[in-house]
Amino acid sequence: MKSEHAPEIEARAHWRRLAFISDLHLGPDAPLTTARFLQWLQADALQADALFILGDLFEAWIGDDLLDADPADVHHEVCTALASFASTDRFLGVMHGNRDFLLGSGFVQRTHVQLLADPSVLRFAGERILLTHGDALCTADIDYQHWRARCRDPVWQRQVLAQPLAARRQQAAALRAQSRAAQSRMETSSDADPAEASRWLSQAASPWMIHGHTHRPCDHWEGGRLRQVLSDWDLDAPVHSVAHRAQVLWLDQGPGALAVHRQQLV
Template structure:
């Protein structure tokens, strides 16, 4: 979806990103599942802004048995949706292969990146945030490659087991690259251009794992926190709640009880 018009009856929207769920993060995965089955019930809409999963090797993994954390998370999203919550997912730089079969399986809508959310008279640009890190030229080149439909079709034509190995190798490579260099950050001027293009003065994104509010020239850019309950020294999880009121939108960052 290129834009999302919030219906008037939405009173509470929950925004989350960068959960990086998977077998490598058992506590985070269990914590998010608890949140989905518990506190998330308060939300009229749940918007997941990318990197829900640490890796996503293709929607056909949902047909494979035995079921794993991916199946469990999808079942919990579908359950939340069946209770009346609108669930939408944006692709991140790790789970960029999320597609239509996942969407149907979970009853979740796929949001384009960027996607314009219209809520309580506000125009809010939603993005994962990786495409804002324009200084990272190597990553921007890789992004162009891996978002190319022809490249994706070639990858998805390979057996799941092979894709699983490739994803593990790519993850290890990226872990080493990250250790060797300063992590890239969103470019403020690029974010400003995106907002101007959408006629918006508010943007919410994740990806950089640097949660804070950036005010600049009358524009607000809110960066979501990642979740990591497996990191004993710096355990973290956060939900950004938006609550439209008559002429404004109330914003709260909340640490869920996981």
């Protein structure tokens, strides 16, 4: 993955408040998280002029024809809510993650979101902010990088999407089980490589990166550069566990300064 040719997103003149989230993993197995997201999207999120979802909005997206299946499926409800948000003339950008890399034109038509290239450079308030899901930064996880290259290949994707929906559901369930096993081991190789992140920033002529994927929310300062890691959302985890969290990163352009803060929704 290279960032020197990252497309640029020019903030609209009226933008003053931006919201960034990632790794919500919405779906039928996360009812509390999904309900909280829908509540937030229809209320506090409307304070934002633009909302950026940097990957893994869904726990699994097995093809846009998912929306032609059971109309009671929670994916329909989420997509309807996204379309409602977008209809307010607010910018809504969604980036592919490692769970929902099959989001396509059908999803865009249903929700009116803008699919974001990974990475992209956001130009806002005089800043160049590099946006990425973050999984390509985990260079030490060789097995995952091989898998990432495979599942992002258009030929492979067409072959998968040609399979019956039921078969894709089974495959997605198997992949989720493998992913949970890897997360339980908390392997250091699944974290972003600081040197790789620094290289991306240099190539994009940017001092600031925002990404998700690692589920390790933190602000990393190094050599005058800032790398902000977004929180995952998991309100279905036990209430008193570390994993029980949902967080929004807000950027507010004031009269003379750009304010950055994290909002805890729990």
